[in-house]
Amino acid sequence: MEHIKFSLLQLSDTHLQAAGKRLRTGDSGADGLKKAIEKAYGIQEKFDAVVLTGDLVDRGSVDEYRELKAGLSLLPKDLPVFFCLGNHDARDAFAEVFGSLEASALADTSNTHYQYSAPLFTFKGQVMRLVVLDTLEPGKDQGRLCEQRLQWLRQTLSHYPNDRIVLVMHHLPFLTGSSLFDSMVVDERRQLDDLLADFKTVERIICGHFHRACVTQLAAIPVVVSPSTVHAYPLSYRGRQHEALVIDEPAGFTIHRFIDDSQRAYWVSHFVQQSPA
Numbered sequence: 482m483e484h485i486k487f488s489l490l491q492l493s494d495t496h497l498q499a500a501g502k503r504l505r506t507g508d509s510g511a512d513g514l515k516k517a518i519e520k521a522y523g524i525q526e527k528f529d530a531v532v533l534t535g536d537l538v539d540r541g542s543v544d545e546y547r548e549l550k551a552g553l554s555l556l557p558k559d560l561p562v563f564f565c566l567g568n569h570d571a572r573d574a575f576a577e578v579f580g581s582l583e584a585s586a587l588a589d590t591s592n593t594h595y596q597y598s599a600p601l602f603t604f605k606g607q608v609m610r611l612v613v614l615d616t617l618e619p620g621k622d623q624g625r626l627c628e629q630r631l632q633w634l635r636q637t638l639s640h641y642p643n644d645r646i647v648l649v650m651h652h653l654p655f656l657t658g659s660s661l662f663d664s665m666v667v668d669e670r671r672q673l674d675d676l677l678a679d680f681k682t683v684e685r686i687i688c689g690h691f692h693r694a695c696v697t698q699l700a701a702i703p704v705v706v707s708p709s710t711v712h713a714y715p716l717s718y719r720g721r722q723h724e725a726l727v728i729d730e731p732a733g734f735t736i737h738r739f740i741d742d743s744q745r746a747y748w749v750s751h752f753v754q755q756s757p758a
């Protein structure tokens with residue numbers, strides 16, 4: 482398809498467990514990841530990059546990150562893979578298996594958070610750039626963007642005034658109306674909204690965390706939330722035990738295609754459902 486200039490495969494909330502273990506829902510993160518990769522490559526034969534939007538593993542252990550690394554070996558060897566951390570992740574264990582950020586173009590200089598930016602491709606002289614935020618606050622399920630992280634974002638966006646930016650974060654910077662997830666969104670939603678309003682370069686925000694697809698906007702920027710590759714949470718717990726992990730919808734993933742239609746060029750995001758777990 483000649484007008485597809487770039488394909489970004491988003492795999493979210495992979496929740497890998499250590500070998501032989503399963504989630505309390507009975508699902509296997511490794512099985513979900515494998516199904517997602519196979520389904521994605523059944524749809525198109527080539528992707529240009531992959532982004533994993535947090536909750537890479539379930540309990541933040543080194544063993545789980547090793548399983549994730551093994552699961553990702555199904556991808557073509559030369560395919561760039563970008564990681565973002567979520568509330569189930571642990572920075573030290575992740576770094577032990579996947580390395581630290583030293584090599585990145587503009588890593589968070591504080592080295593406290595896993596934030597970085599990386600160019601994806603160049604289109605008509607403009608760089609399309611991923612800017613990845615770290616909303617993880619150890620020991621908490623809520624998302625945080627403390628002053629330090631927001632300052633880094635402002636500095637990074639200011640550093641690339643001519644690029645087109647895709648902002649990546651695990652937690653949602655908005656409420657959805659889901660009683661389970663609305664207690665876990667980014668605390669500093671208003672600050673992020675104010676900050677982004679100062680930049681016209683961010684053209685998409687992509688998130689995970691919610692384990693189901695949804696779309697909204699922040700500072701007039703589309704926010705696209707990907708399903709999880711392991712399982713979907715219900716939108717409503719009506720008539721159910723709130724804690725009950727009822728899984729009655731398929732898992733999935735998202736393909737973001739950058740389309741040049743000869744009149745304009747833009748991202749189109751496709752939500753894909755996997756077969757039920």
Ligand SMILES: [Fe+2]
Nearest residue numbers: 494536690692
């Ligand atoms: Fe998750």
